[in-house]
Structure formats: C-alpha cells, structure tokens
Amino acid sequence: xxxxxxxxxxxxxxxxxxxxxxxxxxxxxxxxxxxxxxxxxxxxxxxxxxxxxxxxxxxxxxxxxxxxxxxxxxxxxxxxxxxxxxxxxxxxxxxxxxxxxxxxxxx
Amino acid sequence: xxxxxxxxxxxxxxxxxxxxxxxxxxxxxxxxxxxxxxxxxxxxxxxxxxxxxxxxxxxxxxxxxxxxxxxxxxxxxxxxxxxxxxxxxxxxxxxxxxxxxxxxxxxxxxxxxxxxxxx
Numbered sequence: 001x002x003x004x005x006x007x008x009x010x011x012x013x014x015x016x017x018x019x020x021x022x023x024x025x026x027x028x029x030x031x032x033x034x035x036x037x038x039x040x041x042x043x044x045x046x047x048x049x050x051x052x053x054x055x056x057x058x059x060x061x062x063x064x065x066x067x068x069x070x071x072x073x074x075x076x077x078x079x080x081x082x083x084x085x086x087x088x089x090x091x092x093x094x095x096x097x098x099x100x101x102x103x104x105x106x107x
Numbered sequence: 108x109x110x111x112x113x114x115x116x117x118x119x120x121x122x123x124x125x126x127x128x129x130x131x132x133x134x135x136x137x138x139x140x141x142x143x144x145x146x147x148x149x150x151x152x153x154x155x156x157x158x159x160x161x162x163x164x165x166x167x168x169x170x171x172x173x174x175x176x177x178x179x180x181x182x183x184x185x186x187x188x189x190x191x192x193x194x195x196x197x198x199x200x201x202x203x204x205x206x207x208x209x210x211x212x213x214x215x216x217x218x219x220x221x222x223x224x225x226x
Contacts, residue, residue: 035217045216046167055167057174060215063158070161078184079177106217 026064026101034095035102037087042103060106067100131168132198137206140199144191145207153207164213171204 038059041047047056059067073079074088091099142151145163149155153163163171177183179192179200195203 039217043217048169049173052173054169054173057170058166058214058216060217061165062162062214063155063160065158066161069159073183073185080182103217107215 026068026097026099026104028098028101028105031098031100031102034091035099038099038103041083059103062103064097064100064104067103068096071096071100132201132203132205134202134205134209137199137202137204140195140203141206144194145203149207152210152212154210154212162213163207164210166208166214168201168204168208171207172200175200175203 041056042059044056048054049056070079071088071091074081074084075091077085079085088096138151141149141153145153148157148160149163153166155162174183175192175195178185178188179195181189192200
C-alpha cells in the first residue's frame with residue numbers, strides 16, 4: 001500500500017515536472033488572446049508612434065525568441081519606450097512566450 | 108487661367124509634402140553597408156535564421172531608423188547593437204533602413220485586423 005502510494009506520488013511528480021518544462025514553449029492560441037492589447041497598435045497597418053513620429057513595428061513573422069527578449073528589455077528598462085514599458089510590466093514569462101508564439105505564427 | 112494657377116500651386120504643395128514624407132535613404136547603398144555590418148547576424152536581406160536576432164526584411168523604414176538611433180545613443184541598452192550602431196552615420200542609418208524595409212519574405216501586420224484595414 002505504502003509502495004503504491006509512493007509510486008503514484010513519484011509519477012505525479014514526474015508528470016508535474018514535464019508539465020513545467022512544456023510551459024517554457026509559447027502557446028500561440030493562448031497568445032492570441034493575450035495579444036489583443038498589442039494589436040491596438042501593432043495590428044493596424046502603418047500606425048505611428050506619436051512622438052517622435054515613426055511606424056510602430058511589424059511583428060507578424062518575427063522570431064519568438066527575439067520578441068521575448070525585446071519584451072524583457074522593456075520590462076527591465078533596457079528599452080525605455082513608456083507605453084511598452086507599461087505593457088511589458090504586466091506580463092509574466094509565460095505571457096511573453098505565448099504572445100511571442102502568436103506573432104511568430106502570423107506570417 | 109486662375110484655375111490653372113491654383114492647380115499649379117496645389118501641385119507644388121503636393122510635391123513638397125511628398126518630398127518631406129519620403130525623406131528616404133538609398134537602398135543600394137544600404138545593401139552594401141548591410142553586407143559589411145549587419146548580414147552576419149540579420150542575413151544580407153534581413154531574413155535572419157538565428158531566432159535570437161530579429162528579422163528586418165519588410166520592417167518599416169522609420170522604425171528601423173528609430174531603433175538604430177536608440178542603439179547608437181544608448182537609449183536601448185544592448186552592447187552588441189551599440190557596437191555596430193556607433194559606427195553608423197545618419198546617412199548609413201537611413202540607407203540601411205531603406206534596404207531592409209524593401210526586402211521581401213519578412214514581416215507582416217497580424218491578420219486579425221489586417222483584413223479590415225487596407226495596408
């Protein structure tokens with residue numbers, strides 16, 4: 001009985017650790033909903049930043065790995081765009097991975 | 108006659124505005140510079156294969172100019188890009204942006220809203 005319980009606990013632990021590692025990859029379907037705010041600017045062709053004036057970048061087809069590093073740079077202040085800093089400050093690692101996966105798939 | 112004059116003034120105004128709005132770099136010069144400076148990471152046409160480096164092909168020229176200026180001035184803190192961007196003149200930056208922006212196979216605006224708004 002005890003042995004069985006231990007085996008179950010071990011299997012559960014293995015299961016959880018796998019689930020944990022699979023979370024590291026982004027989920028594009030989840031990212032689609034998390035990206036709705038992003039699309040308010042990045043989903044409008046030729047949309048421009050107010051000052052200075054330049055086009056908000058195209059993100060469709062961009063590498064997910066780069067997008068995550070860009071979001072992290074906004075979050076930690078290595079990039080200082082005020083709106084992007086505010087947006088990125090609300091995202092956890094999984095959010096960033098999911099959003100990045102969504103944009104990468106939008107080719 | 109009066110109409111012709113008005114048209115002339117109007118068209119001059121349009122040409123002036125166009126010139127200002129364009130203010131583009133020289134893509135051919137940008138291609139040369141890109142081969143020397145950017146290609147090893149971003150690809151000669153800006154279609155990078157290593158996912159840690161962003162694709163640049165089809166990106167807006169004005170955004171590329173802004174990003175390069177920020178790297179150069181240290182507003183974006185990235186040691187690698189600081190190294191490359193510091194060596195670029197304002198003309199180099201405009202030319203590189205014109206080159207990468209005009210390359211195919213790269214970036215798009217996500218489709219959720221693209222269908223509703225003409226590019």
